[in-house]
């Protein structure tokens with residue numbers, strides 16, 4: 001039988017299953033970073049929605065998509081979903097922390113640092129969109145792999161209802177976003 005230590009180290013390195021596993025892991029990481037974004041803003045004057053930053057993210061996506069040979073409009077659409085999903089997580093956590101102040105974060109992470117993390121995830125997500133583009137153009141294999149990756153990623157990362165809902169929003173166009 002495995003000891004608790006080996007179980008937790010297995011979980012720590014566990015990866016979502018299948019050909020969309022890495023993409024799904026990166027999408028989940030971005031949602032988990034959104035918890036940090038929420039913690040950086042909660043109890044401050046900074047609103048969840050920052051249209052100027054959103055435009056910066058999407059401009060960066062468009063430029064990098066062209067550079068790696070992805071259809072820029074499809075890449076931008078995928079990242080609009082990632083931003084929507086981030087706002088779902090942030091609003092859900094704000095509501096939770098407002099109703100249950102004892103669960104609110106006690107330290108406030110630096111948003112500039114967190115955005116650097118998000119920028120690195122943008123690059124990694126675009127690379128993964130590129131390396132899955134042929135699979136994503138095939139509707140049935142894509143759908144099968146997406147279900148597998150989402151189910152395994154949800155279980156391995158023990159996502160709660162809020163993050164599951166965000167994951168669905170974040171991945172709903174994965175099997176269409178390879179269109180040129």
Ligand SMILES: O=C(O)C(=O)C[C@]1(C(=O)O)C=C[C@@H](O)C=C1
Pocket residue numbers: 037048049050051053054057082083084086087115118
């Ligand atoms: O950078 C932020 O302030 C975030 O909240 C993250 C993020 C994103 O997902 O990239 C989400 C919502 C904001 O409108 C801008 C950007």
